[in-house]
Amino acid sequence: MAKELTNFEQFKSGILDNNPVLVQLLGMCPTLAITNSLENALVMGAAATFVVVMSNLITSLLRNLIKPHVRILIFTLTIATFVTIADLTLKAHMYEVSKQLGAFIPLIIVNCIIICRAEVVAIKSGVGKSLADAFGIGIGFTLALSILGVIRELLGSGSLTLPGGAKLLTLPAAFEPHAWIIMILPPGAFLTLGVVVGVVNWLRERGKAGA
Amino acid sequence: MDGVTLGGITGILLGVVLVNNLVFQGFLGICPFLGVSRKVDTAFGMGCAVTFVITMAGAITWAIMHLILHPLGESLFGDKLALNFLQYVAFIMVIASMVQLVEMYLKRFFPPLYSSLGVFLPLITTNCAILGACLYIYMKPETQPFINALVYAFGGGVGFMLAIVIMAGIREHLRFSNVPKPLQGAGITLLVAGILALAFTGFTGIGK
Numbered sequence: 052m053a054k055e056l057t058n059f060e061q062f063k064s065g066i067l068d069n070n071p072v073l074v075q076l077l078g079m080c081p082t083l084a085i086t087n088s089l090e091n092a093l094v095m096g097a098a099a100t101f102v103v104v105m106s107n108l109i110t111s112l113l114r115n116l117i118k119p120h121v122r123i124l125i126f127t128l129t130i131a132t133f134v135t136i137a138d139l140t141l142k143a144h145m146y147e148v149s150k151q152l153g154a155f156i157p158l159i160i161v162n163c164i165i166i167c168r169a170e171v172v173a174i175k176s177g178v179g180k181s182l183a184d185a186f187g188i189g190i191g192f193t194l195a196l197s198i199l200g201v202i203r204e205l206l207g208s209g210s211l212t213l214p215g216g217a218k219l220l221t222l223p224a225a226f227e228p229h230a231w232i233i234m235i236l237p238p239g240a241f242l243t244l245g246v247v248v249g250v251v252n253w254l255r256e257r258g259k260a261g262a
Numbered sequence: 263m264d265g266v267t268l269g270g271i272t273g274i275l276l277g278v279v280l281v282n283n284l285v286f287q288g289f290l291g292i293c294p295f296l297g298v299s300r301k302v303d304t305a306f307g308m309g310c311a312v313t314f315v316i317t318m319a320g321a322i323t324w325a326i327m328h329l330i331l332h333p334l335g336e337s338l339f340g341d342k343l344a345l346n347f348l349q350y351v352a353f354i355m356v357i358a359s360m361v362q363l364v365e366m367y368l369k370r371f372f373p374p375l376y377s378s379l380g381v382f383l384p385l386i387t388t389n390c391a392i393l394g395a396c397l398y399i400y401m402k403p404e405t406q407p408f409i410n411a412l413v414y415a416f417g418g419g420v421g422f423m424l425a426i427v428i429m430a431g432i433r434e435h436l437r438f439s440n441v442p443k444p445l446q447g448a449g450i451t452l453l454v455a456g457i458l459a460l461a462f463t464g465f466t467g468i469g470k
Contacts, residue, residue, distance in 0.1 A: 076448050079296065080390045084289035124358060127387070131351045139347065154397045157350050161390045163293055237287050238459040245445070245452030253444035 058183040061172075065187025071164040072195035073251045078164040081155050082196060083240040089219070090212040092200030094148050096193025098137045098156060103165045103192075104185040105133045110173035111181035117174065126169045127160065134159045148214065164192060202243050207235035266407045274410055278417035281466060284391050285425035286459040291391030295426055296451055298379065305430035307375045309423025311368070311383070313416065315360050316392050320415025322356050323396040324408060353396050354387075361387045391422050428458065 056064065071077050081099070085091040109129050110117075117125050138156045141149040149156060159165065168188055173181040204211055209222040209230050233239045284290040291312070298308045327349070335344035365383050368376040376383065386392065395418040398405075405411045432454055441450045 076296070077293070079292035080289050080394075083292060123384075123387070127354050127358060128351060131354050135347055135350050138350075154394055154401070157397055158290075158390045158394055160350055160354055161387070161393050163385070233460075236463065237289065238456045238463060240289065241452050241456030241459050245449050245456060248452060249442075249445040249449040252449065256444060 058180055061180055062183040062187035065184060065189075066191040066194060069188075070191045070195055070251075071167075071188055072192060073198075073248060074255075075164075075167075076248070077167060078162045078192065079244075080158065081162065082199065083237075083244060085152055085155050086196055086199035086203055086240060086243075087207065087235040088204045088212050089197060089200040090148060090214050091151055092196035093193065093214050094141070094145065095152060095155065096189070096196045098141065099159055099162065099165070099192055100186070100189025101137055102130060102133045102159050103168055103189050104182065106130045106165055107168055107173040107181040107185035108178065110169045111176060111178045114174050114176075122170070122174065123166070126166050129169075130165055131160045145214070164188060198247060199240075199243055202247070203234045203239055206231045207233075207239065266409055270404065271410060271413050274404065274414050275417045278414055279421040279424065280462070283421045283425060283462050283465075284395065284418050285422055286455070286462040288391075288394065290394040291389050291422050294385065294389055295422075295429065295455070296448060299426050299429040299433055299451070302427060302430045302434060304375075304378050305426045306423070307372075308379060309419070309426050311364055311379070312386060312389060312391065312422050313419025315357070315364055315386055316395055316419040316422070317412065317416045319353075319357050319360050319392055319396055320399055320418075321408075321412055322360075323353050324399060324411045326352050326356065327400055328408075349400070353393060357392050357396070358387045391418065395419075425458070429455065432458075 065071070069075060072079070072082050078099075081095055085095050106126065106129050110126060113125070134157060137159070138149070141152075141156060168184060172184045176184075201211060205220075205222070207230060211219040211221075213219050231239070234243065278284070282288060285292070285295050294308055294312070299305050331345045331348060331352070332342045335346070336342050338344065361384065364386070365376075368379075368383070395415055399411045399414055402414075405414045429451070433451065436450065436454070445453070
């Protein structure tokens with residue numbers, strides 16, 4: 052990064068140019084594991100956004116106190132604390148979804164996106180910039196999860212579910228026998244992500260050539 | 263203790279290596295799986311390091327839950343599960359220090375492997391396969407006895423090693439093929455992983 056980004060540019064770069072999943076290829080595990088429905092994708096995105104915002108806030112506030120050699124440990128412990136909060140909240144209010152997400156809520160602790168944001172931005176920037184960055188990254192992550200969730204749920208089960216169980220869209224019953232069951236199984240996750248990453252690369256190449 | 267039979271243990275081992283492979287069915291440890299699978303020998307080294315850390319971490323986290331947090335919760339609050347909210351923080355501490363140990367050991371005795379693993383070595387801390395396996399051990403009823411937990415953790419590491427070595431073998435050949443430009447790198451690797459996962463789906467139904 053040559054020039055200093057404004058808070059808004061920092062926010063925007065997390066969503067598009069530096070999308071954590073589709074461009075930086077970080078945080079692959081939850082991306083593959085929980086995108087079998089839009090509902091899971093949105094809840095996971097919200098939980099991860101909460102954790103990245105809080106961890107960036109705390110890290111940024113403590114940035115002058117943290118000694119360099121223990122920083123990773125401090126990041127991990129901060130993140131683990133907020134993940135515990137998110138996990139208990141989900142268990143209390145959205146039990147069904149939290150059961151489906153299973154171990155992937157605690158696994159936000161080891162999501163590389165969040166540690167990466169603490170290390171790259173929060174440890175050396177003020178609170179405003181860190182928060183802008185965290186919101187951008189959180190929304191970018193949720194966006195990427197939702198894209199995969201929409202593709203996989205639509206092709207695999209023929210419907211789209213919002214958090215709370217409401218159906219956003221249901222394909223006609225005639226689709227039922229042609230549902231691609233494979234899309235909601237593990238292999239579908241790898242294949243969809245592979246194709247989406249390919250498409251994103253192609254669009255970026257084209258954007259660069261046009262500019 | 264009940265549940266410790268040779269058949270049960272073999273079932274757990276086969277289950278976690280093949281049927282519920284942590285990488286292909288559980289989506290754990292995808293970052294190193296994509297990042298360190300360019301050459302077979304590096305992949306093998308990574309697999310060994312992860313297997314070691316996962317087995318040790320599995321054993322120690324089992325002890326933390328059953329010998330420290332449960333008895334302490336019982337005696338302080340009269341409820342075995344009262345201190346369970348400390349689980350994540352305790353687990354991640356154990357894993358981080360295990361990785362530190364492995365890093366120091368490799369640096370001292372295997373410098374070439376140490377430098378070829380590069381940044382991915384400290385990143386084993388954030389390898390979700392390890393934390394994931396430790397959490398699954400605690401969630402599954404059949405891995406409550408210590409031996410079963412140990413076998414599950416070891417099997418998880420072997421499954422990861424199997425996956426990453428197969429992938430590295432394929433990628434060594436992939437270098438000579440003509441891949442469309444947008445798919446080069448991550449794209450084609452994910453597609454290959456998808457096909458491998460499809461193959462591993464074939465194991466579904468073996469054992470329980």
